[in-house]
Amino acid sequence: MPKLRAPFGADKTMTAVISGEADIGFMGSEASIYTYAEGATDYVVNFAQLTQRAGNFLVAREEMPDFKWEDLKGHVVLGGRKGGMPEMVFEYILKENGIDPETDLEINQNIDFGSTAAAFAEGQGDFTVEFEPGATTLESEGEGYVVASLGEDSGYVPYTAFSAKKSYIDENPDIIQGFTNALQKGMDYVQVHTPDEIASIIEPQFPETDLETITTIVTRYYEQDTWKSNLIFEQSSFDLLQDILESAGELEGRVPYDDLVTTQFAAIAAQ
Structure with a gap:
């Protein structure tokens, strides 16, 4: 019987896959790059990409309908830990917009992940970078306003993907194909149903969040x-x-794309 575990963070998920504790991992694709670059022989290969946008948003203390990234100059932003994908995507966007993350603004990286929304609500920082439901919660409580999407402004980033060790994929192609086929059915559902319909389906998975908030998040x-x-x-x-x-x-x-990515299973599933 398949078992689902939810370790917190790509590093712990990668450790579970490399050690054989897990057969398939769902994590940020950067983890596979790091382990390959470190010299892993039975490295982890990405076989199914799920999301193509970063899932975090920039939240301000007031509405800014004409927000530009240069508006962050001279301000304090609650960011993420150094080397983490949320922070790297944020700093990449800043640099692409001619902003020096070191000198043009102050990025507070001392607050634990998951606590930045509460810190922002308590008065820390001028802006904060938030995943959901943090961004929507701040808006609903009147503590902040989403003014930019890091996902839109960073481009099509392979933010999350399913992966497994090369040896496991080679030895179990039928399992990988069946797993990918099931994932594709989920993607097909998303493409032909509205955010309201999707929110209603996934609501039982989020018992602590009301349907209206879930719908807002899915719509975004x-x-x-x-x-x-x-x-x-x-x-x-x-x-x-x-x-x-x-x-x-x-x-x-x-690192080479052809080593760390296989598209054969996803291509068959998409047919």
Whole structure:
């Protein structure tokens, strides 16, 4: 009987896959790049990409309908930990807009992940970078306003993907194909149903969140094209991911797409 575990963070998920504690991992694609670059022989290969946008948003203390990234200059932003994807994507966007993350603003990286929304509500920072439901909660409580989507402004980043060790994929192609086929059915459902319908289906998975909030969150992700219509992990997205890692100083040399990505299972599932 298959078992589902939910370790917190890509590093712990990768450890579970590498050690054999888990057969398939769902995590940020950067983890596979790091382990390959470190010299792993039975490295982890991405076989199905799920999301193609970063899922976090910039929240301000007041409505800013004409927000531009340069508006952050001279302000304090509650950010993420150094080397984490949320922070790397944020700093990549800043650099792409001609903003120096070191000198043009102050990024507070001392607050634990998951606590930034509460800190912002208590008066810390001028802006905060939030995942859901933090962004929507701040809006509903009148404590902040979403003024930009990091997912939209960073481009099509392979933010999350399913992966397994090369040996496991080679030895269990039928399992990987069946798993990918099931994922594709989920993607097909998303493509032909409204955010309201999707929210109603997933509501039981979030007992602590009301349906209205779930609908708002799904709508926000839906409108920014967060989910891929198929699960094919394209090279252009892989290259952008490496651009972001290099920009953050977390990658010394490029790793080969053909080693770390296989599209054969997703291509069959999409037929």
